[in-house]
Amino acid sequence: MSKFTSLKGLVSLVSGGASGLGRATVERFTKQGARVVLCDLPSSDGEKVAKQMDNCMFLPADITSEKEVKEVLRATMENYKCLDVLVNCAGIGVARKTYSIQKNLPHPLDEFERVLKVNTLGTFNMIRQAVILMAQNEPNEDKARGVIINTSSVAAFDGQMGQVAYAASKAAIAGMTLPLARDIGEFGIRVCTICPGVFDTPLLAALPQKAIDALTKTVVFPQRLGKPDEFAQMCQTIVENPYLNGETIRLDGALRMV
Numbered sequence: 539m540s541k542f543t544s545l546k547g548l549v550s551l552v553s554g555g556a557s558g559l560g561r562a563t564v565e566r567f568t569k570q571g572a573r574v575v576l577c578d579l580p581s582s583d584g585e586k587v588a589k590q591m592d593n594c595m596f597l598p599a600d601i602t603s604e605k606e607v608k609e610v611l612r613a614t615m616e617n618y619k620c621l622d623v624l625v626n627c628a629g630i631g632v633a634r635k636t637y638s639i640q641k642n643l644p645h646p647l648d649e650f651e652r653v654l655k656v657n658t659l660g661t662f663n664m665i666r667q668a669v670i671l672m673a674q675n676e677p678n679e680d681k682a683r684g685v686i687i688n689t690s691s692v693a694a695f696d697g698q699m700g701q702v703a704y705a706a707s708k709a710a711i712a713g714m715t716l717p718l719a720r721d722i723g724e725f726g727i728r729v730c731t732i733c734p735g736v737f738d739t740p741l742l743a744a745l746p747q748k749a750i751d752a753l754t755k756t757v758v759f760p761q762r763l764g765k766p767d768e769f770a771q772m773c774q775t776i777v778e779n780p781y782l783n784g785e786t787i788r789l790d791g792a793l794r795m796v
C-alpha cells in the first residue's frame with residue numbers, strides 16, 4: 539500500500555494533543571495504526587493521555603520555544619527514525635475588546651502578543667523544524683514525503699467582538715497556508731489548514747454559557763457543537779487525499795459568526 543493512502547504506520551506529531559481537538563486527533567490516529575508523538579505543555583495531561591493509547595508517546599514542549607521543539611523533534615527521530623505528519627492543534631483563546639470604555643482600558647499589548655506568539659509563531663516554529671525531518675523521508679511513488687495540518691478558526695474570517703487578537707493569530711495561520719505549500723512543495727510536503735467552527739472542547743467551554751448557546755443556535759446544520767472526532771476525521775481525510783494542498787478548509791456546519 540502506498541505511503542499516505544492510510545494513517546497506518548505513519549509517524550505523526552500532534553501539538554496540543556493533551557486536550558480537545560488535538561486529543562481527538564491523537565485518539566483517531568492511534569486507532570488507525572499511526573505511531574503518534576503527543577506534544578503538549580509539561581503542565582498538561584499529556585503523559586496521562588498518551589498512556590491511555592497504543593503507539594503513543596508524550597514529549598513535553600512549549601511550541602513557542604525553539605529549543606524545546608528542537609528536542610521534541612530529536613526525540614521523535616531517536617524513537618521513530620522519521621516524521622511523516624505534523625498536526626498543529628496547540629493554541630490559546632482570549633476575549634478582550636480593543637478598548638473597554640467602562641474600565642478606560644485599551645487591550646493589553648502583552649495579551650495581544652501572547653496570543654500571536656502561541657498561535658501563530660508557535661505553529662510556525664513547529665513547521666520550520668518539522669520540515670527538516672520530513673524532507674529526509676524516502677518519497678513514495680507520487681514523490682510525497684510529508685503532510686502538515688494547521689488549525690486556524692472561523693474567527694479568522696468572522697471574528698466576534700473581543701476577538702481581535704485571536705482572529706489576527708488565526709487569520710495569519712490561514713494566510714500562511716499557500717506560501718508554505720509553495721515553499722515546501724518541492725520536498726513533497728503538502729500543507730492544509732482547518733478552520734473549525736464551534737467544537738465541544740474545554741477551550742470553547744470557557745465562554746459564557748449564554749454565548750455558547752447563542753453561537754450553537756447560529757450553526758445552520760447540524761445545529762450543535764462540532765464533535766472533536768469530526769475535526770480528527772478531517773485531518774485523516776487531508777492526509778489520505780494526495781491532491782489536497784495549500785487549502786484552508788472551514789469545518790463549521792455553515793456557521794457564520796455575527
Ligand SMILES: C[C@H](O)CC(=O)SCCNC(=O)CCNC(=O)[C@H](O)C(C)(C)COP(=O)(O)OP(=O)(O)OC[C@H]1O[C@@H](n2cnc3c(N)ncnc32)[C@H](O)[C@@H]1OP(=O)(O)O
Pocket residue numbers: 631632633634635690691692693698699700701734735736741742745746748749750752753795
Ligand atoms: C474558539 C473557536 O476559535 C471558535 C470561535 O471563535 S467561537 C467564538 C468565540 N467568541 C468569543 O470568544 C467572543 C469574545 N468576546 C467576549 O467574550 C466579549 O465580547 C468580551 C468579554 C470581550 C467583552 O464583553 P463585554 O462587552 O464586556 O460584554 P459581556 O458583559 O462580556 O457580554 C455582553 C453580553 O454578551 C454575551 N456574550 C459575550 N460573548 C458573547 C459571544 N461570543 N456570543 C454571544 N454573546 C456573547 C454575554 O453573555 C453578555 O450577555 P448578558 O449581557 O445577557 O449577560
Ligand SMILES: NC(=O)c1ccc[n+]([C@@H]2O[C@H](COP(=O)([O-])OP(=O)(O)OC[C@H]3O[C@@H](n4cnc5c(N)ncnc54)[C@H](O)[C@@H]3O)[C@@H](O)[C@H]2O)c1
Pocket residue numbers: 553554555556557558559560577578579582599600601602627628629630631656660689690691692733734735736737738739740741742
Ligand atoms: N474548540 C473550538 O471550538 C475551536 C474552534 C476553532 C479553532 N480552535 C482551535 O483548535 C485548537 C485546539 O483547541 P481546543 O478547543 O482543542 O483547545 P484545548 O484548550 O482543549 O486544547 C489546546 C491544547 O493546546 C495546548 N497548548 C496551549 N498552549 C501551548 C503551548 N504554548 N505549547 C504547547 N501546547 C500548548 C494546551 O495545553 C491544550 O492541551 C486551538 O488552536 C484553537 O484555537 C478551536
